[in-house]
Amino acid sequence: MGFAAVARVTEDKWIACAIHDEINFGLAVGGELNLETTICNEIRQHKKPVVIDHVAEDPEFANHHTPLLYGFQSYISVPITLKNGNFFGTLCAIDPKPAQLKNTTVIGTFTMFADLIAFHLDALEQIAIxxxxxxxxxxxxxxxxxxxxxxxxxxxxxxxxxxxxxxxxxxxxxxxxxxxxxxxxxxxxxxxxxxxxxxxxxxxxxxGEGITISRTPDEDLEKLLIQVVDELKTIWPSRNIEVKFNFDHPVNADGKRLAQLFSNLLANALNYSPADSTVEITAFSTGEEFNLCVANKGKQIPAAAMERLFQPFSRGEVEPSQKGLGLGLYIASEIANAHDGTLDVSSTPEKTCFTLHIPYKK
Structure with missing residues (x-):
């Protein structure tokens, strides 16, 4: 076929989206034809292919105004239908000479290319969206x-x-x-x-880029943890906090962040335990790890709450005075992750314990 085009056909326009012209038809990409002069306008309405081998011998199109206007004898046009069912336009071709087009090979090829064009248009639209x-x-x-x-x-x-x-x-x-x-x-x-x-x-x-840390090779964690205990004692002066520290080796960590983690854990322990109970804190460092445990008596954490305990905005069953954003444990776990460590929890009817484990890192 001497001329082929991918045409966008709407209710009022025929616009060339792609052109292959070997007969000097004279239409460029973006060019328009009067919609009423095209067979594509009829295809827009009935959504079926139109195939003509020889206009002069075709009883339906021998006197049709479109072949007379544009001077072609062979013609094929198949609709391009998008995934959502909307009609986009046509893949059409004409030639001044007759051609054998009414066969499964030619029609199948044009239909396949029309489907590929529709697929490509859908992909482009999806990418844009x-x-x-x-x-x-x-x-x-x-x-x-x-x-x-x-x-x-x-x-x-x-x-x-x-x-x-x-x-x-x-x-x-x-x-x-x-x-x-x-x-x-x-x-x-x-x-x-x-x-x-x-x-x-x-x-x-x-x-952003996540919680960042700045490690200090010989961080004095014992001093920082004691400061956190002292600060929280001013808030809960009547509470009993038992501390057992054993720091045999310096810890390569971000002291400020670990103090923040510890403050969240200790505040939770004080909030969720009976006023007359003791909160137990143990911490130790060896040549291979740093370990911190905050334990308190109180209600056992329900299994359903345990599954989402370290997720943001997630809280277990709380008293009216214990409401909050539910971010403390999430942030504590993120600080542990930033140190390549873990923050775990165990809870029984007698005791709940949060344990931080950080492997030694030079």
Whole structure:
């Protein structure tokens, strides 16, 4: 066939998308034909192929206006139907001379190419949709991360002022009610600071490159862990915390991050255990590992909750006073992972124990 085209055919336009022209038909890619002058317009309506071997001998098309206008004798056009069933256009070809087109080989070949074109168009559309969706998701992720980071920064300033004011109030000669109010403010500011830290770390872990660590070859973990215990004792002054440390070897780790992990575990243990019970902390370092265990008495963690305990925004059965974002254990596990370590939990009716294990790394 001397001229072939992939045509986009709509209710009002015939547009050439691809052209193969050996007879100087004179139409370029992007060129248009008057829709009413084409047989493709009829195919758009009935969605069936049209094949003509010899126009002059074809009783249906011998006097048709299209062959008379464009001067062809042989013609084939098959519809291009997209995956969703929508009609896209046609794959059509003409020639001034008659041709043997009404056979399974030729019609099958044109139909196959029309299907391939439809498949290609569907793939291009899907790629465009996917790229657009990906771009939107990336923009949303960036905005979300920026929002959380800015929010965390803006929250810290007034929170620091509240915490400092509570500290100053606690040093004044207050009556019993004033002391109790100052303690509530101090405790709440401590909890809010933990929520902000967790929120920012969650944003970093999920929307950025993950929680990052900076190891120190001889980190003084014993000192850092004791500082965390002392800080939490100011929040829970009546609670009994038993500490057993045995650091025989220095630990190559990020002390600040491990202190954050430990603070989350210890705060959970104090929150979820009876007020008259003892929270037990053991930690040791050897030439091969660092191990930390925080154990407390209290209700056994249900099996269903155990399965999702380290997932973000997941919490077990809690009392009204123990509500929170549910990010502490997720972030603690991420810190453990960043150290190539593990954070495990065991829970019985008598005791719940969270255990951090970090293998030695030079």
């Amino acid at each position: 996917t790229e657009l969706e990906l771009k939107k998701q990336q923009e949303v992720a960036v905005l979300r991360e920026q929002f959380i980071a800015i929010l965390g920064h803006d929250l810290r300033n007034p929170l620091n002022a509240i915490s400092s004011s509570a500290q100053l109030l606690s040093r004044l000669n207050l009556d019993e009610r004033g002391i109790r109010i100052a303690k509530i403010v101090k405790d709440s500011s401590f909890r809010m600071n933990g929520l902000i830290e967790n929120m920012l770390d969650f944003a970093s872990g999920r929307l």
